Amino acid sequence: xxxxxxxxxxxxxxxxxxxxxxxxxxxxxxxxxxxxxxxxxxxxxxxxxxxxxxxxxxxxxxxxxxxxxxxxxxxxxxxxxxxxx
Numbered sequence: 001x002x003x004x005x006x007x008x009x010x011x012x013x014x015x016x017x018x019x020x021x022x023x024x025x026x027x028x029x030x031x032x033x034x035x036x037x038x039x040x041x042x043x044x045x046x047x048x049x050x051x052x053x054x055x056x057x058x059x060x061x062x063x064x065x066x067x068x069x070x071x072x073x074x075x076x077x078x079x080x081x082x083x084x085x
Contacts, residue, residue, distance in 0.1 A: 013050060
């Protein structure tokens, strides 16, 4: 017989896998749909060893936002190199 913790872990794994598939492997959209912080979702994914390939196309680089300043069209490397223009 499985313990309570084994049942909870099994449920979490199956629930998260189904949610990730529903959102084509997009962690941000999955976290938003589940009402979780994206970083906590990533922690759970690592904890359970979940792998769901991303099937949704990524936005072009020119439309993605920088993780540091949230501007579009560049990434963190711009800040690390010291270029501000």
